[in-house]
Amino acid sequence: MAVELQKRSVPLLDFQAQYASIQADILTAIHRVVDSQRFILGEEVEKLEQELAAYTQSAYAVGCGSGSDALLLALMACDVGPGDKVLTAPFTFFASAGTVARLGAIPVFADIDPVTFNLDPQRTREALDRDPKIKAVMPIHLFGGAADMDPILEAARDRDCFVIEDAAQAIGAEYKGRRVGAIGTMGCFSFYPTKNLGGYGEGGLVTTNHEALARRVASLRVHGSPRRYYHDEVGLNSRLDALQAAVLRVKFPHLDGWTAARERNAALYRQALGDGSLPILLPEAAPYQTRHVWNQFSIRVEKRDELQAWLRERGIGTEIYYPLCLHQQACFRSLGYQPGDFPVSEKAAASVLALPVSPELSQPDLLYVCDAIRSFFKG
Numbered sequence: 001m002a003v004e005l006q007k008r009s010v011p012l013l014d015f016q017a018q019y020a021s022i023q024a025d026i027l028t029a030i031h032r033v034v035d036s037q038r039f040i041l042g043e044e045v046e047k048l049e050q051e052l053a054a055y056t057q058s059a060y061a062v063g064c065g066s067g068s069d070a071l072l073l074a075l076m077a078c079d080v081g082p083g084d085k086v087l088t089a090p091f092t093f094f095a096s097a098g099t100v101a102r103l104g105a106i107p108v109f110a111d112i113d114p115v116t117f118n119l120d121p122q123r124t125r126e127a128l129d130r131d132p133k134i135k136a137v138m139p140i141h142l143f144g145g146a147a148d149m150d151p152i153l154e155a156a157r158d159r160d161c162f163v164i165e166d167a168a169q170a171i172g173a174e175y176k177g178r179r180v181g182a183i184g185t186m187g188c189f190s191f192y193p194t195k196n197l198g199g200y201g202e203g204g205l206v207t208t209n210h211e212a213l214a215r216r217v218a219s220l221r222v223h224g225s226p227r228r229y230y231h232d233e234v235g236l237n238s239r240l241d242a243l244q245a246a247v248l249r250v251k252f253p254h255l256d257g258w259t260a261a262r263e264r265n266a267a268l269y270r271q272a273l274g275d276g277s278l279p280i281l282l283p284e285a286a287p288y289q290t291r292h293v294w295n296q297f298s299i300r301v302e303k304r305d306e307l308q309a310w311l312r313e314r315g316i317g318t319e320i321y322y323p324l325c326l327h328q329q330a331c332f333r334s335l336g337y338q339p340g341d342f343p344v345s346e347k348a349a350a351s352v353l354a355l356p357v358s359p360e361l362s363q364p365d366l367l368y369v370c371d372a373i374r375s376f377f378k379g
């Protein structure tokens with residue numbers, strides 16, 4: 001007999017609780033921008049760019065309209081266009097392959113590693129060896145865990161390919177002591193509200209150690225004009241706005257503390273659920289040194305949809321990131337992929353379930369989630 005738990009409400013993310021903890025500073029920052037009447041780019045954005053360049057260990061950081069635009073701008077700065085191919089993982093958010101296709105280039109995929117959910121370096125090398133048209137590799141640091149960058153960089157270097165890191169979910173994550181976003185040719189970050197450093201609207205950032213690429217991205221984000229009304233090339237309008245920058249600058253000093261709380265929550269889940277008695281797989285440590293920043297804590301479970309419904313009935317918010325791989329999306333049907341082409345990714349898509357892990361999650365609420373999971377398997 002399942003023990004009935006006292007029902008609570010445990011959202012996947014608790015935006016209100018975070019806002020309550022920083023409300024006065026947020027409102028002061030917003031007033032500062034409104035009083036200045038300078039809403040687009042400007043000083044707030046420049047200061048944020050400087051702060052995040054230092055934080056990501058990058059020489060340059062360029063703010064833009066979204067994480068998707070960051071990927072688009074990075075690809076454009078690498079001259080990716082029609083006829084080119086870009087290698088990425090099939091198990092991720094749509095933006096990686098979507099931005100490639102948006103430029104008239106072709107997304108190609110290599111399967112993921114079953115432990116880290118990130119591009120498998122061996123398969124990456126095999127794909128690069130097979131296809132000389134691949135111009136760039138786009139590893140994703142999915143859920144906040146770093147991809148295995150050294151062998152990916154080595155394979156890309158052997159073929160003279162750019163490496164564009166999709167670090168949208170992974171600000172502050174580290175790979176062998178190096179911060180993500182500064183390891184490849186360029187890094188791309190998102191400030192979508194659900195990210196570890198989330199704004200109050202859309203926003204993104206491109207990081208790089210290459211001055212020429214940083215200048216090009218800065219020009220591309222304002223319609224390819226390094227000087228106002230003089231256009232060297234056709235870019236897009238992807239300017240970060242000052243209100244977002246001001247909000248992000250209030251949140252930024254809290255980021256490491258919030259990440260520490262996420263790490264604590266991940267460790268508590270391991271303690272509470274990791275005794276091997278449940279038919280679930282918890283996220284495992286990567287076989288290389290990393291600092292995981294736990295944007296998501298995704299378990300794998302066969303009866304995933306049933307467990308999600310069970311938790312929903314008990315007031316617990318969860319999410320499926322991502323239910324359908326990119327090679328199986330309707331818009332990419334013409335690429336000719338078949339079900340079964342990337343079995344590790346497809347298995348992940350069928351079994352992942354993200355549990356609440358945000359910094360605001362209290363220990364009693366986390367233990368309630370764990371009890372609810374145990375009761376599902378006992379019931």
Ligand SMILES: Cc1ncc(COP(=O)(O)O)c(C=O)c1O
Pocket residue numbers: 066067068069092093095096140142166168169190191192202203204
């Ligand atoms: C892995 C990944 N890449 C790219 C993006 C795109 O970022 P945005 O939503 O800011 O455009 C996201 C955000 O959802 C993401 O999770």
